Each structure stands twice: as C-alpha cells, then as structure tokens.
Amino acid sequence: MNAPTATLHLLPEVNQREVPAALIEALKARFGDQCSTAQAVREQHGRDESSFEVPPPAAVVFAESTTDVADAVRLASQYDTPVIPFGAGSSLEGHLLAVQGGISLDVSRMNQVLSINADDLTVTVQPGITRKQLNEEIKATGLFFPIDPGADASIGGMTATRASGTNAVRYGTMRENVLALEVVTASGDVIRTGTRAKKSSAGYDLTRLMVGSEGTLGVITEITVRLYPLPEAVSAAICSFPSIEAAVRTTIQTIQLGVPIARVELIDHNTVRMVNAYAKLGLREEPLLLMEFHGSPTSVKEQAETVQEIASEFGGNAFEWASTPEERTRLWTARHNAYFAAVQSRPGCKAISTDTCVPISRLADCLLDSVAETDASGIPYFLVGHVGDGNFHFGYLINPEDPKERETAEALNQKLVMRALKLEGTCTGEHGVGLHKMGFLVDETGAGAVDMMRTIKRALDPKNILNPGKIFAL
Known part of the structure; x- marks a missing residue:
C-alpha cells in the first residue's frame, strides 16, 4: 500500500486558461x-x-x-x-x-433513440437521453435498460463515469452493458469503437477505454447498450433491523448463498428519518434494507422467502411487501429521495459524498468502523448503500462557510478510503474520480499505473483540452 499522496484533498486547483x-x-x-x-x-x-x-x-x-x-x-x-x-x-x-x-x-439536446434491435437485446442512443427517457421509449418492446444510479442521469454521462447503481448486483454496471460507441476525438475526428456483437477479439478494447474516462479522452456522441427482458414478476420488500450490522450481515449471507436478488439497498436510521420528513412516509426509523426480486412468480416467491428467513436470523422484522408498480414506486421513493431529503434536513448545507466499494466479505468491517468514526465526529450525515455489491455512500452534511466542518468531513472521507483500500476495495465504486478523488488515485492504483494513464491521455489529447484537471494532473 502506498502512503497517501496528500493529507487532505479539499479544493481543486483552479488554473484558468485564457479563452480567446x-x-x-x-x-x-x-x-x-x-x-x-x-x-x-x-x-x-x-x-x-x-x-x-x-x-x-x-x-x-x-x-x-x-x-x-x-x-x-x-x-x-x-x-x-x-x-x-x-x-x-x-x-x-x-x-x-x-x-x-x-x-x-x-x-x-442529443436525446434520441437511434435504433432499437429488440431481437438482439440492444439499443443505440445519443448521449443526452436520460435513463428514464430511454425506458419510456422502449417500454413497448418488452425490454428495459436496468442501470439506475438514482438520479435521472444521461446515458452519455453514465457511460463516461462508468456508473452503476441500485440494479448492479444483478445486471452489472455500465462497463458490462456498453457494447459500442461513437466518439469525437481531441482533434475533432469521429471514431467508432466496438460492435453490436456479444464478443470481439479485434484489437485494443477502445470501448472499455472510453467507458469511465470522464470526458478526458473523447466526447461520446452515440452509445449502444444491452437491454434485458422485463421480468415476468417483480416484488419489492422493506425490512427493518435492530442495527446496521444486522442488515449488513443479512446482505452478505444473501449474496454468498447465491440468491439472484435484483436490488438490495441499505438506508440507515438517520436517512430514514430524513426521508420520512421529506416525503411524508411512515417508515420505521431503524436501519432498513430495501430489496427487489425479478423473475417468474414462483422464483420471485422463493427468493423473497429465502431472504426473509435469512433476515429473521439477524433480527429483521416488519417486512412490507409490494407487488404492484404503484406500491414499488412508493417504497423506492425512500431510496431515490435520500440525497435531496438529507440536503433539506440542514438548510444551506452542502453534501460531501463518499463512494467506497469493497469485496462483499469485508463490507461489515469497513462499514461499521466508518459509522463509529462518523458518529464520533458530530458531523450530520446520511448513509445509503448498494450493499449487494459492497458499495456504500456517506453524505457528510457540512456548512460550506465553515472550513473546520469541511476539514472534518474530508478527514473522515480519507480514513474511509484508506480503510477500503486496505481491504482491497476502491475509492470510487461508481461516481468516478473527477476532482474530489484525485488525491486517492495513486494510493489505489500505484504511481506506475497513473503514469500509464498520463501516457494515454497525452497520446490521445496532446493539447490537454478534453476536460482537463480531472482524474489526475498532467
């Protein structure tokens, strides 16, 4: 493990170039x-x-x-x-x-569906279409695009940040679901990467290179992604727990037993309280898991019963089931409103978000120690997580005019990241590096790997004009 490259990564370096x-x-x-x-x-x-x-x-x-x-x-x-x-x-x-x-x-404004190939389970879209718009456009085909980062993000942005979200535990991330791209290079040329075929061994995998490049290697103008059949049956459930540890242990055992759960989201008691106030819900103000099961009516019933048995072993209670779209929407409101509910809970605050992801077997070790540190700090926070794949997010709610609060939040984030890296995890599971996590990239990948990234950047963008100052400094 490398030593941290910086004590705290508080503010980006602003080095404005003159625009003629x-x-x-x-x-x-x-x-x-x-x-x-x-x-x-x-x-x-x-x-x-x-x-x-x-x-x-x-x-x-x-x-x-x-x-x-x-x-x-x-x-x-x-x-x-x-x-x-x-x-x-x-x-x-x-x-x-x-x-x-x-x-x-x-x-x-580039928000069109360009072609739907239902027989091949693919669709090609422009980058500005959002995930909700895409699913609305294709719903008549009986197919859907499952990647759901919470926000109604654009497919281009989701590709550029290698996004994932609530469905990743079953359907994977943008890395697994992007098949081909059209990209404008730093010189203004247009190239295409990948095909609609399920596999290829032709040359370097430029599609994977562009997915997650955060706009630093090219501007994505078309994306071909995988689609999936709408499940025959969908059921959602909320289960409350006496502690975060009980909820996490339930998740770990569910995944290790191979239950093909589609979504499993953790919401801590702080966040439940904030969501209740924001969305006028009546959820029990305890840590909870929000789960969703996809498949045939029989398989969904079996999955749900298995998870309920596991949860009961760890003190899970107050199961609430939802099988209609309206009921599921009401339950998922708790998750999708978490960020906005938290920000409104402290007027004028800013949220500093974390994005660590660890192997599922180390989730409890990482999460519980981090909760204890954050509780001891006195900083208000919310906590949500795509815990089925080991990814969770603290949102430290700071007064942006108080440097001490920002410093405390960034110190907590650094401790969390160092803990995740020690457990063979990552500083960012889905948000990307951007500005905020630049200080951790060398810690995670090593100086040699970052130097290789710089070599690629310089080769493809010699003038450093594509989203400069992100991921790493040149």
Missing part, C-alpha cells in the same frame, strides 16, 4: 443561438452536485448532432481551449467544472 475572443466569435458564427455567453447559462453549466465552487465556463455550446460536437471540438483545438462535456449536470465529483476555463459542450 476569436474562439467565441468563431463559435457564435458557426452555432448562432446554439452558443451562449449569458451569465445565467454559464453559471448553470459551471456547477454540479459537488461542494466545489469554481468559475463558470466562458461559453456554452448546445450541440444537436455529432457534426456539431466535432466542429466545436475542432474549433477549441485550434485555439488550445478546454472543452467540458455536459449532460444532465447530476455528477457528484466535480466532473463538469471548468477548473481550467474553456467552454461547456452541452449534449442534452
């Missing part, structure tokens, strides 16, 4: 009303759900086609100016912030 007036003029000449320098538009594209405050981009270009993206990148390259892709703006790690200035390239 000639570039702004060229963009306005090419894009007309699709290019905006209005202060409100720039500020909207200069912030995400992270706690960082960074000056906004100099201009925003609203791309409506791959040609638009290529032309914008080509002009930016001509003037050595950074380009930051923008989708839904829901990132938590500062991915879309213009830390080195430049222009924001908004692809939200």
Whole structure:
C-alpha cells in the first residue's frame, strides 16, 4: 500500500486558461443561438452536485448532432481551449467544472433513440437521453435498460463515469452493458469503437477505454447498450433491523448463498428519518434494507422467502411487501429521495459524498468502523448503500462557510478510503474520480499505473483540452 499522496484533498486547483475572443466569435458564427455567453447559462453549466465552487465556463455550446460536437471540438483545438462535456449536470465529483476555463459542450439536446434491435437485446442512443427517457421509449418492446444510479442521469454521462447503481448486483454496471460507441476525438475526428456483437477479439478494447474516462479522452456522441427482458414478476420488500450490522450481515449471507436478488439497498436510521420528513412516509426509523426480486412468480416467491428467513436470523422484522408498480414506486421513493431529503434536513448545507466499494466479505468491517468514526465526529450525515455489491455512500452534511466542518468531513472521507483500500476495495465504486478523488488515485492504483494513464491521455489529447484537471494532473 502506498502512503497517501496528500493529507487532505479539499479544493481543486483552479488554473484558468485564457479563452480567446476569436474562439467565441468563431463559435457564435458557426452555432448562432446554439452558443451562449449569458451569465445565467454559464453559471448553470459551471456547477454540479459537488461542494466545489469554481468559475463558470466562458461559453456554452448546445450541440444537436455529432457534426456539431466535432466542429466545436475542432474549433477549441485550434485555439488550445478546454472543452467540458455536459449532460444532465447530476455528477457528484466535480466532473463538469471548468477548473481550467474553456467552454461547456452541452449534449442534452442529443436525446434520441437511434435504433432499437429488440431481437438482439440492444439499443443505440445519443448521449443526452436520460435513463428514464430511454425506458419510456422502449417500454413497448418488452425490454428495459436496468442501470439506475438514482438520479435521472444521461446515458452519455453514465457511460463516461462508468456508473452503476441500485440494479448492479444483478445486471452489472455500465462497463458490462456498453457494447459500442461513437466518439469525437481531441482533434475533432469521429471514431467508432466496438460492435453490436456479444464478443470481439479485434484489437485494443477502445470501448472499455472510453467507458469511465470522464470526458478526458473523447466526447461520446452515440452509445449502444444491452437491454434485458422485463421480468415476468417483480416484488419489492422493506425490512427493518435492530442495527446496521444486522442488515449488513443479512446482505452478505444473501449474496454468498447465491440468491439472484435484483436490488438490495441499505438506508440507515438517520436517512430514514430524513426521508420520512421529506416525503411524508411512515417508515420505521431503524436501519432498513430495501430489496427487489425479478423473475417468474414462483422464483420471485422463493427468493423473497429465502431472504426473509435469512433476515429473521439477524433480527429483521416488519417486512412490507409490494407487488404492484404503484406500491414499488412508493417504497423506492425512500431510496431515490435520500440525497435531496438529507440536503433539506440542514438548510444551506452542502453534501460531501463518499463512494467506497469493497469485496462483499469485508463490507461489515469497513462499514461499521466508518459509522463509529462518523458518529464520533458530530458531523450530520446520511448513509445509503448498494450493499449487494459492497458499495456504500456517506453524505457528510457540512456548512460550506465553515472550513473546520469541511476539514472534518474530508478527514473522515480519507480514513474511509484508506480503510477500503486496505481491504482491497476502491475509492470510487461508481461516481468516478473527477476532482474530489484525485488525491486517492495513486494510493489505489500505484504511481506506475497513473503514469500509464498520463501516457494515454497525452497520446490521445496532446493539447490537454478534453476536460482537463480531472482524474489526475498532467
């Protein structure tokens, strides 16, 4: 294990590059009303759900086609100016912030389903379509796209951050579900990676290279993803527990027994209380697991009964079942509202989010020690987790005007990450590195691996214009 590269990673380095007036003029000449320098538009594209405050981009270009993206990148390259892709703006790690200035390239208008190949269980989409929009478009086919990070994120952004979410324990992450891409390179060229075939041994796996590259190697303009048949039966359940440990032990045993559970989410008692207040729910204010089972009516019943038996061994009680879509939606409201409920519980606060993931057998060791540390700190927090795959999130609710609170939260995050790495886990299971986790990348991967990443970045983006200042410093 390497020594930490920094004591605390509190703020990104803001090193603004000058954006030439000639570039702004060229963009306005090419894009007309699709290019905006209005202060409100720039500020909207200069912030995400992270706690960082960074000056906004100099201009925003609203791309409506791959040609638009290529032309914008080509002009930016001509003037050595950074380009930051923008989708839904829901990132938590500062991915879309213009830390080195430049222009924001908004692809939200590129939101079309380009082709549905139901027989092959694939669909090709533009990057700006969100996961909810996609599932609405394809629902008549009897298929669905399962990756659900909670927020209604864009498919392009989910691809760029290698997102996952609540269904990952059964359906995997974006890494397993992206088959092919169209990408605009740093020079403005358009390339294609991968095919719709289930497998290939043709050359370097450029698709996997781009998935999770966070906009630093190319701008994604088309994505082909896997689809899955809508399950014949779906059942959801909430189960309360006397302690977080009991809930975690239930999860571990469920996974180790091979129960094909589709979702299993942990919500701690703090978060249940916040969600009750926010969404007017009447959940028992104890740690709970929110579970979902997919399959035939018989298999769903068997899965649920098995998990209920396991839970009862650890003191689980107050099972509440839901089989209709309306009932399931009400239960999942508790999970999807957790972030917003927590932020509203402390007006004016900012949430500093963690994203560690560990092998399932080490989940209890990592989570319980971290809960004890956080309780002792006095910092208000919420805790949720995709615990079926060992991923969980603290959200430290800090007063952004109080440096001591930020320092305490970042110190807790660092201890958590170091604990996860010691247990052979990762600093980020699904959010990506962005700005916030740059200080941990060497600790996790080693200096040699980061140097290799830098070599790839320099080869593909020699002018360092694609979302510079993210993942690692050049």
